[in-house]
Amino acid sequence: MVRRIILSLVVACALLSSADASGLPRQVKQTPEVIEAYRICATFAHLLSESLDFDRAYEATFTRNPARRRAIAIADGEFGDQEFAKIDNELLIKAYKLRMQIVYLILLLAGPSDAEAAIFFPPDIKEILQRKSPSDSREFHSYVLQMERDVVHFRTHLEHLTAKYPSVAERVRSFRSEGLSAKIAPPNTYRIEPHFGYLHSEVLGKDQPYYEIDGFIVARDGGKMRIVGITFFSRLF
Numbered sequence: 001m002v003r004r005i006i007l008s009l010v011v012a013c014a015l016l017s018s019a020d021a022s023g024l025p026r027q028v029k030q031t032p033e034v035i036e037a038y039r040i041c042a043t044f045a046h047l048l049s050e051s052l053d054f055d056r057a058y059e060a061t062f063t064r065n066p067a068r069r070r071a072i073a074i075a076d077g078e079f080g081d082q083e084f085a086k087i088d089n090e091l092l093i094k095a096y097k098l099r100m101q102i103v104y105l106i107l108l109l110a111g112p113s114d115a116e117a118a119i120f121f122p123p124d125i126k127e128i129l130q131r132k133s134p135s136d137s138r139e140f141h142s143y144v145l146q147m148e149r150d151v152v153h154f155r156t157h158l159e160h161l162t163a164k165y166p167s168v169a170e171r172v173r174s175f176r177s178e179g180l181s182a183k184i185a186p187p188n189t190y191r192i193e194p195h196f197g198y199l200h201s202e203v204l205g206k207d208q209p210y211y212e213i214d215g216f217i218v219a220r221d222g223g224k225m226r227i228v229g230i231t232f233f234s235r236l237f
Helices: 002-017 032-051 054-061 066-076 089-107 114-120 123-130 137-164 166-181
Strands: 211-213 216-221 224-230
Touching: 032 054, 032 166, 032 211, 032 216, 032 224, 054 089, 066 089, 066 224, 089 137, 123 137, 137 166
Parallel strands: none
Antiparallel strands: 211 216, 216 224
16 A cells, blocks of 8 residues: 555656646746747748748848858759859859749749649749759859849749739738748747758768758857758759
């Protein structure tokens, strides 16, 4: 009997230690690093939603390190088998930002009905979607200039659709509203732990911790938590 009482007390103490005075599970307090990592992801989402401008969100939230920015562009830009050593940082990073800008504009029109498909993606827009990076690095500069024109053309197309079709206007409104109201906050029921051994070793060292948060890869960079990759969207190229 005494043994049972002791065992019951042990169990009761364990339950009390995981609950607050109201009987609910005790809330877990995240580290300042985790809180900062979630905050930077929320900042990206909010800035992108305000203007649909990837460059603006990128500059405010991504790593500031040129070498790491270059590594991200090579790892995630999907520019094929380039002789990257012959492409300077500025051009390569610009290509990545333009490519990602096109991705986000496409997402606004994703999943059209059969009737909408031809309107959303006429031949000139399909050409943008199907454009491949050149195999010759000497042509990469021209390719980036073309992507600049593609972004302008796609924006004009989207503005035309938004003005003409209420369904498109609602898509844009919904995207912005969801992004601006998104509450990207750490959970309070379990502790977030860092990962190690990021897939792209050129971006992060194998022993460098990072966090995966709602499709973002976040790591400490220059004393602050910064985004070093985005993985949540389906590859469209």
